[in-house]
Amino acid sequence: xxxxxxxxxxxxxxxxxxxxxxxxxxxxxxxxxxxxxxxxxxxxxxxxxxxxxxxxxxxxxxxxxxxxxxxxxxxxxxxxxxxxxxxxxxxxxxxxxxxxxxxxxxxxxxxxxxxxxxxxxxxxxxxxxxxxxxxxxxxxxxxxxxxxxxxxxxxxxxxxxxxxxxxxxxxxxxxxxxxxxxxxxxxxxxxxxxxxxxxxxxxxxxxxxxxxxxxxxxxxxxxxxxxxxxxxxxxxxxxxxxxxxxxxxxxxxxxxxxxxxxxxxxxxxxxxxxxxxxxxxxxxxxxxxxxxxxxxxxxxxxxxxxxxxxxxxxxxxxxxxx
Amino acid sequence: xxxxxxxxxxxxxxxxxxxxxxxxxxxxxxxxxxxxxxxxxxxxxxxxxxxxxxxxxxxxxxxxxxxxxxxxxxxxxxxxxxxxxxxxxxxxxxxxxxxxxxxxxxxxxxxxxxxxxxxxxxxxxxxxxxxxxxxxxxxxxxxxxxxxxxxxxxxxxxxxxxxxxxxxxxxxxxxxxxxxxxxxxxxxxxxxxxxxxxxxxxxxxxxxxxxxxxxxxxxxxxxxxxxxxxxxxxxxxxxxxxxxxxxxxxxxxxxxxxxxxxxxxxxxxxxxxxxxxxxxxxxxxxxxxxxxxxxxxxxxxxxxxxxxxxxxxxxxxxxxxxxxxxxxxxxxxxxxxxxxxxxxxxxxxxxxxxxxxxxxxxxxxxx
Numbered sequence: 001x002x003x004x005x006x007x008x009x010x011x012x013x014x015x016x017x018x019x020x021x022x023x024x025x026x027x028x029x030x031x032x033x034x035x036x037x038x039x040x041x042x043x044x045x046x047x048x049x050x051x052x053x054x055x056x057x058x059x060x061x062x063x064x065x066x067x068x069x070x071x072x073x074x075x076x077x078x079x080x081x082x083x084x085x086x087x088x089x090x091x092x093x094x095x096x097x098x099x100x101x102x103x104x105x106x107x108x109x110x111x112x113x114x115x116x117x118x119x120x121x122x123x124x125x126x127x128x129x130x131x132x133x134x135x136x137x138x139x140x141x142x143x144x145x146x147x148x149x150x151x152x153x154x155x156x157x158x159x160x161x162x163x164x165x166x167x168x169x170x171x172x173x174x175x176x177x178x179x180x181x182x183x184x185x186x187x188x189x190x191x192x193x194x195x196x197x198x199x200x201x202x203x204x205x206x207x208x209x210x211x212x213x214x215x216x217x218x219x220x221x222x223x224x225x226x227x228x229x230x231x232x233x234x235x236x237x238x239x240x241x242x243x244x245x246x247x248x249x250x251x252x253x254x255x256x257x258x259x260x261x262x263x264x265x266x267x268x269x270x271x272x273x274x275x276x277x278x279x280x281x282x283x284x285x286x287x288x289x290x291x292x293x294x295x296x297x298x299x300x301x302x303x304x305x306x307x308x309x310x311x312x313x314x315x316x317x318x319x320x321x322x
Numbered sequence: 323x324x325x326x327x328x329x330x331x332x333x334x335x336x337x338x339x340x341x342x343x344x345x346x347x348x349x350x351x352x353x354x355x356x357x358x359x360x361x362x363x364x365x366x367x368x369x370x371x372x373x374x375x376x377x378x379x380x381x382x383x384x385x386x387x388x389x390x391x392x393x394x395x396x397x398x399x400x401x402x403x404x405x406x407x408x409x410x411x412x413x414x415x416x417x418x419x420x421x422x423x424x425x426x427x428x429x430x431x432x433x434x435x436x437x438x439x440x441x442x443x444x445x446x447x448x449x450x451x452x453x454x455x456x457x458x459x460x461x462x463x464x465x466x467x468x469x470x471x472x473x474x475x476x477x478x479x480x481x482x483x484x485x486x487x488x489x490x491x492x493x494x495x496x497x498x499x500x501x502x503x504x505x506x507x508x509x510x511x512x513x514x515x516x517x518x519x520x521x522x523x524x525x526x527x528x529x530x531x532x533x534x535x536x537x538x539x540x541x542x543x544x545x546x547x548x549x550x551x552x553x554x555x556x557x558x559x560x561x562x563x564x565x566x567x568x569x570x571x572x573x574x575x576x577x578x579x580x581x582x583x584x585x586x587x588x589x590x591x592x593x594x595x596x597x598x599x600x601x602x603x604x605x606x607x608x609x610x611x612x613x614x615x616x617x618x619x620x621x622x623x624x625x626x627x628x629x630x631x632x633x634x635x636x637x638x639x640x641x642x643x644x645x646x647x648x649x650x651x652x653x654x655x656x657x658x659x660x661x662x663x664x665x666x667x668x669x670x671x672x673x674x675x676x677x678x679x680x681x682x683x684x685x686x687x688x689x
Contacts, residue, residue, distance in 0.1 A: 111355060302460055
């Protein structure tokens, strides 16, 4: 395998890791506040569809962006209503949201576009274009460093850079601001936060809404960056891989980045079975690479390699004493 | 606490939740510019208009009874088994291996053997998440989700690389021997002189599913094990104090759950007479809606399964005749899960207030 092939695979890794990263950070904010969210998949899908649909109709990717975020927020609101206001089961709510998105996107797509549950292909203006970083072309002749710069770091769409910048942002908000401290506290011991006179309900809604925005960005990237338009079930389990990455990362932002890159790398490899075979000299079935994130997560959850401890109040509705 | 009488809890609340789910579904149909009443009539005519429609409804319902009971038994132990899909997939593998292993002379021998094969494979697939929950504290919801994906990857690998007959392009097992084909409903009803379409794949498995409902009731409410499962589900600490081992209950409840999901394969896989990719078709997830709607009681599960059998069959009809795709059923399924599962309190709290206002004293004895 030459350096060029490696760069190609890493470049694909970055692209495939981006939607995982958005969804993973979204789940991180929500679960740190004590609201389990297995509805990430549904939010990715809903945002992907509405961004593609509105971008296709208006021809503007920014209108698509707005529509995608609003769609994801709407599902977040349902999740908040069910799990915070009505103190229902957060896991069941998440399952419902996944199915709601899977069904509604196809239903509406069929009604609007009559193309069997997909949107029309997006023209260039309706997508996030690849950005060439300064001097990328000038440096591309330089071996290794210049090549990496122009092929790996340059040439991604805006949302990829936003995704990677969201990691330090989430870290800073969660661990360096008062809001973040309270948000984490509400996921560990909501009664203490309540006693301190801070509204548990408001904090948790804030977390769920942030989750909605971030997850929405992931879905928007799927439909307007990674691909050009929406197809039925296009999230194809990414929300669950993000969930796996979140556990793998033990609910920490920087670890989440590496987990998502790792799982993105597996996905990139499953596109290149030829490369895998020449490097390992044995034929590894692509299905094994597909299943690897899930298997690794089970191993991590089993606690054989380090222990993943979720936020203590996660999944529990908070009942104020009367 | 318990201001809502038992009958209202068992019948009224699910009924209101389902009505809400259907109301919103009707609004969705209106919003995409179709007529909900017309859609409903199409669904009813397409299902009850001829015996083939009824046959398909019962065929789907058979699947959902098994997966619904699977989710329900786990609910009784307060475990949420989202892994029905994967367990039913593995059950399909078990059934296929049993059917292919011998030249079965007659279905009366093949069916019990296949039932055991499906149940064992499903139960073993549930055992690993159960063990991890009981002994390592890994959250069973997450592990069962992961096991669904692992099951589907495993099945693609097995069907494409291992079980596919040489020279075939189709990722499926060879056809089962003729002795493993189950008697159809049309054959059985034909014996007593009732004409029934042979187009629908409904078969003797439907009666196995009914039997499973009865055995489920017997197990949960008439045996010591059932009592222990329910006790553990109500209060883990109290159950432990009473000498019930949490590890044992988690393992057994999940294995019964996985086994029931695996049993579904006698219906879908044996009727198809070979194992194909994605043979479960979401039945494992519909089981969640069915169990929630049926309040984890076999009678409720049976009724909810029939309703979902109707919805899926009717959904195929409106997919064919109108511009409403069959994904409408997924939306209804989502709304049923949302209202009967997650938004339960939204219906319960106002209802409790009503009963407090009007029914005080009369409902005092109910628990």
